[in-house]
Amino acid sequence: MDQPYAFPLEYQTVLPPDYRSDQETLQNFGLLQELSFSGVELNIIEPDSIDIEDLKDFLSGFGMVLRQFASGLTAKAFNISLSSLNDDHRKASVNQCRSYIDFAAAFDAGVILGFAKGGVSSDPDAARTAYMESLKELVGHAEQSSTPLLTEATNRYETSVANTLDDTFDLVKDFDSKCARILPDTFHMNIEEKDTLGILNSYADRYQLFHFSDNNRFLPGHGAIDFQPIVEFLKEDQYQGWIGLEGNIQKNVRDDLRTSINYLRPFLE
16 A cells, blocks of 8 residues: 555554454554554553464554554553662563563564653652663663664653653763654643744654644644644655654544544645
C-alpha cells in the first residue's frame, strides 16, 4: 500500500490479553488499516505473557507493525519510577524497563519513557539526577539491540523530570548513543513551551517520533491546537520520522479517529 500521508502514522492503544477474539480490538484495528495507519504504540500490562510471533502475525494482518512499546500502563500498574529517590525502588524500575527493551527489540521497536520517568518529586534536582543514572544503565542495555529509548517531555503536573524539550535534551545530550532520544508531545508542549515551532527546530535531529494530542488531551481536531502550521514546519524541515496520535476518547475510538483524520488529512497529505 502506498503511503498516503507526508509522514507514517502510528496510534497508541491498549492491547488486551485476548486481542485475537476481542471484537472491539478487531474493529479498531480494522479502522486503523482503513485509515492507512502504518503502526501502533501498544500499552501491554504484562508483555512477558505475549507470544511475540503471534502478535507480529496479528499486526501484519492489518498491515501494521509495533513501532513503540508504550510503558505508561505498566508504569502505573507496577509503580515504576526511574527517578525514585529510593535507590532500591529506582533499581527495581530499571530492571523492569530492561525487560521492556528486550520486548521492543523483538519488533525493532522503541520504548517510550513517559510515566515511567516518575511523578512529581519533593526534590526535583535529585529526581533528575536519579533519572539520568537510570537512563545511563538503560541506554547501555538498549545499545545491545539498537533499541531507541524515547524520553517524553511531559508537563510539570505529571512529573519533575523532563517538562520542556530543553529539560529533556539536557537529560540525554551527554549520551553518545542514537538510542537516547527525546519525544515531543503537543499536549504537553501547549502547557510548557513558549514557542512550539522554535523549540522543535532547535531539536529537529533528536526526535524520530512526534506525538499529536490536542490541548484537552483528546485526539487532534477535538480541541484548540492548530496542527496545520506544525505539519507545515515538519514538511519544510524534511522531517523523516513518524507521527503518533495519542489521546483520551471523547465519544468512541472509531468515531474519534475518523474525526481526527478528517481534520488532519488536508495538510498531512
